[in-house]
Amino acid sequence: MVAFGVHALVWTGALDRAALAHAVDRTRAAGYDVLEIPLLDPFAFDLAAAREVLERHPLRVTASLGLSAATDISGEGPAARDAGERLLLAAVDVIAELGGAHLVGVIYGALAKHARAATVTGRAGGIGVLRRVADHAHGRGVTLGLEIVNRYETNVVNTARQGLAYLDEIDRPNVVLHLDTYHMNIEEPDMMTPVLEAGPRLGYVHIGESHRGYLGSGTVDFGAFYRALAAIGYDGHVVFESFSSAVVDPVLSNALAVWRNLWNDSDDLARHALATMRAGMRAVESVQMH
Ligand code: MN
Numbered sequence: 001m002v003a004f005g006v007h008a009l010v011w012t013g014a015l016d017r018a019a020l021a022h023a024v025d026r027t028r029a030a031g032y033d034v035l036e037i038p039l040l041d042p043f044a045f046d047l048a049a050a051r052e053v054l055e056r057h058p059l060r061v062t063a064s065l066g067l068s069a070a071t072d073i074s075g076e077g078p079a080a081r082d083a084g085e086r087l088l089l090a091a092v093d094v095i096a097e098l099g100g101a102h103l104v105g106v107i108y109g110a111l112a113k114h115a116r117a118a119t120v121t122g123r124a125g126g127i128g129v130l131r132r133v134a135d136h137a138h139g140r141g142v143t144l145g146l147e148i149v150n151r152y153e154t155n156v157v158n159t160a161r162q163g164l165a166y167l168d169e170i171d172r173p174n175v176v177l178h179l180d181t182y183h184m185n186i187e188e189p190d191m192m193t194p195v196l197e198a199g200p201r202l203g204y205v206h207i208g209e210s211h212r213g214y215l216g217s218g219t220v221d222f223g224a225f226y227r228a229l230a231a232i233g234y235d236g237h238v239v240f241e242s243f244s245s246a247v248v249d250p251v252l253s254n255a256l257a258v259w260r261n262l263w264n265d266s267d268d269l270a271r272h273a274l275a276t277m278r279a280g281m282r283a284v285e286s287v288q289m290h
Pocket of ligand 1: 180
């Protein structure tokens, strides 16, 4: 069974105790199974507060992040590579301590518009880091999801096919492909082929509209995407992601170029998204019988 989740930035741009309690409460009230927590700075994350909130209101959690220039493991600088490795190891520990099993996102390089492609040595350095982080994560029961994002947000890989080749190079069983419909809509030839090519190596899914607002108000061909998920029997997490200038994280919102307001009512947005995703997946459940 697919587990439906929602990104915390639908509810709040902060991660203090009150913000986490609000996000957990609203996620549960909207009917989701999973809350994805942005863990851009795992060292600043209040683990004790998060534990307490989740003890009071149990909810499955995952963590996502994008590295920065200072922690770019696929860049040229050894200092950033080392800092990135420390950050990823810390993020694995945080999500493991919260009982989560997934650390996903742009965890293989800086989430930013780059002036040039990653170099051979930068890429190789990043792969070395990811192998060590994956081995640590394996011991803690955590899977790493490499989110394939568009050319303006990474210079390492931009398509599912590139991502699968990258996974082959990393060669660790607990590193999987993470696809996001918003990015696929920019870079992929269509919404089915990447899913069918990934098959069992697809381990995490983000659902986002072409402008990252209300599902159904943009140009993403969700029907084709859901059909492909059904065809491979995908039963992992399906997490709704949406960003508006109504709810802002000072770092993440800028990295994602969230400059305008696409919604104001988080509850309505989240409920609508869950109903839409459920209906879309329900409609194609039977394709394996055809
Ligand atoms: Mn995403």
